[in-house]
Amino acid sequence: MSKYKVKKFLYALVHIIAPIIYLVVSIAWGFFFTSKTLLDNITDNLCILAIWYIGISVLWFFSINYLNGQAEKISKEIDSKHSNAK
Numbered sequence: 001m002s003k004y005k006v007k008k009f010l011y012a013l014v015h016i017i018a019p020i021i022y023l024v025v026s027i028a029w030g031f032f033f034t035s036k037t038l039l040d041n042i043t044d045n046l047c048i049l050a051i052w053y054i055g056i057s058v059l060w061f062f063s064i065n066y067l068n069g070q071a072e073k074i075s076k077e078i079d080s081k082h083s084n085a086k
């Protein structure tokens with residue numbers, strides 16, 4: 001596995017998968033277990049996701065060098081495990 005695949009997976013996890021899971025769970029929770037209307041629930045959760053994206057984007061920008069190093073380590077570890085298994 002190359003370091004680019006590791007970085008793509010991490011990016012997809014943080015920017016796509018986690019927000020979608022949060023949105024689905026929070027809308028379902030708000031719809032079934034609270035007295036808020038569906039429109040209010042969706043609006044509140046989209047506002048929270050906007051804050052999430054701003055925070056994660058800033059964090060991603062400042063930690064990209066660290067993430068590059070870690071992705072390289074992970075890809076080397078995976079490659080060494082695959083070469084040992086053969």
